[in-house]
Amino acid sequence: MQIRLNSRDIECDEGMTILDVAKENNIRIPTLCHQEDFPSEARCRVCLVEVDGKLMPSCSTKAREGMVVETENKNVKRARHMNIELMMSAHMQSCFVDVKDHALCRIVAEEGIKDIRFTPAKEQVLDDMGRAITRDPNKCIKCGRCVQVCRDIQNITAIDFAYRGHHSKVTPYFDKDLHDSYCIKCGQCVLSCPVEAITEQDHIPEVLKAIADSRKHVVVQTAPSIRASLGESFGNEPGTLVKGKMVAAARKLGFDRVFDTNIGADLTIIEEANELIERIKNNRPLPMITSCCPGWVKYAEHFRHDLLPHLSTCKSPHEMLGAVIKSYYAEKQGIKPKDIVVVSIMPCTAKKYESAREEMKDDVDYVLTTREFAKMIKMHKIDFDKLEDEDFDNPLGLSTGAAALFGATGGVMEAALRTAYETATGKTLTKIEFDQVRGIEGIKSGDIEINSITIKFAVAHGMGNVQELLKSYKEYHFIELMACPGGCIGGGGQPIPTTWAIRKKRMEGLYEEDHNLPLRKSHENPVLIKAYEEYLGEIGGRKAHKLLHTKYFERDL
């Protein structure tokens, strides 16, 4: 059909919104509350355009034959500017003075708004006592994106709007702090916020302090997802593998050792595959459900006490590696564990909470998100793109393709199956890629025959899909659950934006990494084979259990 947009006749398809048509024709309309992949609620009114003489939100108004649309006339600009002024008077006015890179402040600059004629709103209390996520209600512009994500994708609704009118605010129930609530810390809200009203808790100062402290041996480990995502913060395409530069940057920042969480992932697989086989042999609670996602674990602890016996007792990769660094590595290097500081770079906000859990708090000292890591690199004025590739330190830097997969949904499952199959049957897999669990489909499943038992497995990512899969959990032997859509590469600590298109590209990067690595099965990792021989003892044995396994707690709402 044809519409008239800014005095031009433009062709467009049925079902397109005015915003879609404008984007396709390079006509700029600023937006704020509109999220890609979501139906619009048209709360913010920034995207208003004049349609046949009336102001309508372009994000949710569908194009109709013969529509006459103006995006920059007097009425549109007056309404747009004034609504932005109203929003800015609620958003901390200090942002206007010291322009931060918020979507709202960028629009203020783009629109050339120089004056805010309305008095600021009442100052509100910060919600920043939690370990993982912090909220500054003063910055909140009530766009509703965080609520949409938490409610409609994650199906948790830890936060929602409360009260009415200009008293309305985004908050957990009964005005609680986030860390006092059933929030699982997945950080999807952080990814959606256009003004940094919800962000991760900042641990950069503590890490810088540790690095500067010459008495401390500061070790950094990087999650599987980082190497396929970090590059985005420096202008690279999502999915570009920047492992070598990532390691080089970490060294330039002053870390004493740069290790790879991926070897921790290999270790997790060795323990977890063994645990699975033991459970199947002894008919202990089945299905077994992965436990490396702290967001999922927290969900189970709040809402599914009945599933706690089903969770693998294995710690997550970075926790296992932290434990190994502070025992095996410390002994071998002759360093006192209390002088070692372990810092994990994670795509995840929940891992900040995980590392502080009472039963594991000594393993990893600080967790930094991908974003924080990029910020540190920029703070030190390191020219990331010009860095020469470097390798991880020995010995805890050697890993397999199976570990690389961890960042993608289905990756843990695939890695575990490779090892479970081969160690249980003694045979070699003819095809080691498990396509049934690859890709962005919300729930994936399959089966494999191991010693004449048909092992049924399933994978879900995004808490909405997780809850859906759990309705039929008894059908399976082994389930991988990831709280974040896409798995860890879609985690709350990842570069913003994180859309489905970007998630897919990051996943492709990890599949590429797996494909190109010489070793692709966790149980073949020579460093770990040696570690078991000279330190850990039996797989799943007493020492392994003490260091590498954990427990869970029933939590109320």
Added chain:
Amino acid sequence: MQILEKTGMKAWNKAVSMKPDDIINLIGEKKLIGRGGACFPTAKKWGFAKEQESDDKYLICNADEGEPGTFKDKFIMENNPENMIEGILIACYTIGAKQAYIYLRREYRYLEKGLKKIIIGMIKKSGTDINIEIILGAGAYICGEETAIINSIEGKRGEPYLKPPYPAVEGLFSKPTVIDNVETLANVPLVMFDENWNPDLRLFSLSGNLKKPGIYEAEVGITMGELMKMGRPDGKIKAVYFGCAGGCMSFKKDTKVDYDVIDKAGCMLGSCTVIAVNEKNSIVDMAAVIAKFFEFESCGKCTPCREGTMRILALLEKISLGYAKPKDIELLEELSIVIRDSALCGLGKSSTTHVLTALSNFRNEFEEKCR
């Protein structure tokens, strides 16, 4: 009064002997329009819902009368609730709904018991399996808006949502839903049964500086003077407010109170609410009182209404206290226009009519207050 004629189930009996399409034609011919303020042709709305194929359909009787100065629906529910219920039954039969809800504002809770009794009696008498339930509101003016009522009944915050989808197609619990005002439904039996039914007779809610405030049935087009005569002014009437959302006009006895005239004056006749304000009251203070109402009742969903109604109140209080400058009046006017143009729903869009009409009719009072 026409509205107090009791049809005693005669209209229902006639309706169930007719085909729904014929009922819709009859209501359409007689030109029954919505009396909740939007004036949408009732037959058309019923027609949309009837067309939808669905096992479940709903009728919601909007008894959330919240426009300040309006108490006509209360009058009906106190004096002729049977007609309203008969109207509900007829509407359900016509559109194919088995479940009706009366969304009764919390402030009218004392009517609930009596209504329940009458409903039980009439359902028995009618022999139908239509179920009528009363849902009590909990104090929110915005819940008079049809999409907000739907959200409220569904257990969500009473915020309005974007249309399309329209309630008649996809409304309560995503099923076809018709939402009709109390007065509209109370007229349905009269339309069906009274040959001399006069569509132009409306219930005017008269209040304010009057010695005889109350509900008066009169034809649309009656003059302001005649209305005031019925209400008996207390003091010299300076201005007339059509509720809070309808705006204000100078009192002139010859002004015809009909939709066109009121519309041309920048006001909204809506549900025929007339509040008389005498000379002792400052228009600026009136504006502040009304601004406070909208600031309190704004749902908070969209930026202009959530943030704007608060700023309108702040500006008016500033003007009222004598601290304002002429540029504050300019800002007040500009902000009023922007809120009117960019708000998401009718509440926001009409929240500043009172400011703009007060400025056009009584600007001197505002300017006198400024330095």
Added chain:
Amino acid sequence: MRGELDKIIDEKKLLLPILTEIQDREGYISEETVREVAKKIGIPMSKIFGAATFYSFLTTKPQGKYVIHICNSPSCYVNGSMNLIKVIEKELGIKSGETTDDGLFTLHIGSCIGCCDNAPAMLINDKEHFNLNKKKVKEILDRCRS
């Protein structure tokens, strides 16, 4: 409350009537009760809290024995509601939204309650009181106290 909750949920089915019933019985909507309701009907606590705090007649904090909603909309305003509000504020020593120390009265200054032909008016515990003046208001408050 716990034992009765199942019955209330069964009977009322929809959230708004459930919350109204809870407040009728307990005087307010407590965190504990919301937790139980959430578990039983599968609606997240934050969503219930968001709905409960939206409405003027629902509260998540304990209220007085007598809840006053007095109108300050145009019809009551031009009939002197402001003066009555000042009288009540002085008599009770509280402002809108507050409860007296003895737990007897909670005051809400709010929107039109539909008694415009008997202005000024107020509701106390959902019961209407019309044609108010200073004397009447004081009498009503005294009757509540006794």
